[in-house]
Amino acid sequence: MDAGFFQELADNVSNGPTPFVNRAELRAEVVEERHVRIVLPLGQLHRNHVGIAYAGSEFVLAEIAGGTLFMATYGTDEFVPILKSVECAYVKPGVKDLHVDLALTEQEAQDKIALARERGRGDYFLDVPVLDADGEQVALMKFNYYALPAKK
16 A cells, blocks of 8 residues: 555545545544544534534544544455444543544454455454543444455
């Protein structure tokens, strides 16, 4: 994977194939091999009826960051990720800009995709902490993505 591929992934965070996600105003600060950092500016669009971060916005941030990490780790030629299930734990109210910073070692990346490679498809588990601007955890999303074979 080259720098152009990572730039395309970064661009897709805010200008990709899903119009709803594009409206979220997410910002990719880092997209490199096995590492992503995605930011959600906590403006009016993402505040709920009591002025804190809307749970759905936190979910979108975490899900897009996890999917981007998958593609920044494995590319897009072998597998594509789809979401199979998620467990959301909202730890404390988000009142500042939010971000997700995810990285995998080479060994972690190999271990996570091993079953899918063995079977040609399969589960891929990823815990995604959502942090505020001070680095405090506001949520934890436990994702079960499903790695499907990429269409060739």
